[in-house]
Amino acid sequence: MVDHDGADNKRIDAPTGTETVGHEWDGIEELNTPLPRWWLWTFYITIVWAIGYTVVYPAWPMVSNFTKGSFGWTSRGQYDEQMKLEAAKRAPITDAIEKIPMADLPRNPQLMAAAIEGGRAAFKVYCVQCHGSGAAGSKGFPNLNDDDWLWGGDLQTVHATLVNGIRQPGNNDTRNSMMPAFGRDGILKPAEIQSLVAHVQAISHRGKDNAKGAALFAVNCAVCHGPEGKGNRQFGAPNLTDGIWLYGGDAETLTETITNARAGVMPAWGQSLKPATVKMLAAYVHSLGGGEATPAPALVAEAAPASAEAGNNVQP
């Protein structure tokens, strides 16, 4: 039985000499031990603290605003301050990356590592929309992880592609070339295109060749894609003999490609991003695994084999 009005059951607990509160639960009683007074002070201190807090920090909602607090603190202000501090911390590195010639960047491993990390962040902002978060691309947007490059995969070429973009009107240095729309413009008949498709599939080891297609290729395609179809980076003409297809290597897609042509574009990032950011992006893209070595000057090339012993790849 719970006695709600326990006042009558109060008694003095013999061992302690303390009064009980009068409640009893299965024989267990509660002693009415007074709280230490200093404990009460801690309660007052929290009240004083709370008043002080509302004075110095933003606290009270008003009709159309809120009390700003005498410290003038805002979470946004603190964020800006921290971003400024971080930017100031990064400044020497960013400046160094901006000043160093692209070709010299890999010779400074620390700067290169910083550039790759910076590029990783910038890529997530500017590049993922087309190339995907893992830079694996999609139909029409190249996979930047692989070793197949339309315009070249060494650091400086990647950088040049980034700076000037691809097929950007008004930019004299942009990557530019034009594949004819062989079908749409009536250069080739549909039957001829089918022969050509069969030939292109044959040179990438997927089907039987035909003489007609080979002849058509030599006349119409070899000027850009090369007599063997191995492509030409000067024109961004893809290698047609490898296992990688930007738009697709099946007959249907190839037919569409030859009929209507392809002309992918990319913004000229040199116009909108800081030079250091573009360099970082180049370093990051180059680091994804398909990056090619910069064609080395002749003098350096002679010394190179010494460091590349068979089976062992020595790195700094």
Next chain:
Amino acid sequence: MSNPKDLQSLDQPMYQARKAVYPKKVDGFFRRLKWLIMAITLTIYYVTPWLRWDRGPYAPHQAVLVDMANRRFYMFAIEIWPHEFYFVAGLLIMAGIGLFLVTSAVGRAWCGYACPQTVWTDLFLHIERAIDGDRNAQIKLAAAPLGVSKIVKRVTKHAIWLVVAVATGGAWIFYFADAPTLACEFLSGSAPFVAYATVGVLTATTYTFGGFMREQICIYMCPWPRIQTAMLDEKSLVVTYKFWRGEPRTQGRKRAQDAMIIDSMPTGDCIDCTQCIQVCPTGIDIREGAQLGCITCGLCIDACDKVMDQIGKPRGLIHYATSDDCELEQAGAPPRPVTKALFHPRTLAYFAIWCAIGLGLLFALGQRTRLDLSAIQDRNPVYVQLSDGSVRNNYTVKVRNMEGRPRKVEIKIDGLPGAVLWGELGDRASAGKSVQIDVAADSVRKTRLFVAAPATGEAAQPFDFTVRALDSEGGIDRDDVKFERPAR
């Protein structure tokens, strides 16, 4: 308490001011034991950060150092990395079980002798006695009106307390940075803000806890007395007033003799001199029995033994005893030596567990490798098809060099036929069966490795990365990963 009137009708106040405790000076075995333990614990606390230990050019030379910034914990010859934190966890578990062990064997000995709250309160009490005099002088001074002498004494006492408090807070920070350097920085005002803040907070807590809160920490705040209450049993040593010997009390020695001879009334050995209460640092009366407020410091034993000597009675009216022994003694058995109570099954069980964990940690310490490799496969993209038809997977590999010197290591792939490997800044043309990298002293090198293999094979083929140190000492570690290919 459902009716608010209940609150008003209470005879007892809601809040109570602290009842001041003025412990009297005492001497005896347990007091000397407390001196000894205080000397040892304070020496360990203040001196440890200043001990040096030569670790070569790549690591700090402080014997005990918690290096938060670099996430290293140094303890003499042992260096703990964050991933080896289980050693610290193990030590904490040992400390916990150590407390159980001590509680099981000698009751609340931690509270009475070794707890920082007890040690520093004791220190503050001694300072107080040195300035204000012993118990009676302190009571008199507290009641005296404010005068020049009282002001001088109060200012002196609090100044010395504050110096001790600053020294206590100050010593703490030296565990976290190179002590001599930080000491110079601290005094010249160029130390980091957090150092000053830490010293400030610890100074405040030491001053408040040692000077003002004292026994109230034990009675109101500390969870350990509650836990210990649950851990004590009839075989645990507690400070016991042997009431069957002491009762009935008689006031004063003369009265006791008179009562026995003249009135031939039964009299106990307790002459109600209240020395046991006067020396108690928590202000309790041990004659009321075992209680929460008793930290078992044994000072009342010293005080009572002295009185027993004076009135010519045997010592040990108040003494460490177990509940079981008390029952035997009441039945007429002679007092059992305290040492006999130390060993009982629960104590031995705790000791066995404590030793097992300790030995386990030592074994793990001896087994741990100082070279470590962990590899994870990059998931975005999972694989990359290459122009020659082969497939590449990318891996992020971390090599930990836990030695205090730079090392050159070789990373190989095992169990992936036809695969080649290259690293950052390398390329397919220079790929081989292994790569060599340099790892700086006492650091982790994170690097990406690219592995290309033929497109034919399992969709997810397991293989190993193996790292091998190329110096004379050697050392090997491996990690298993998968190589994934497009579904066919």
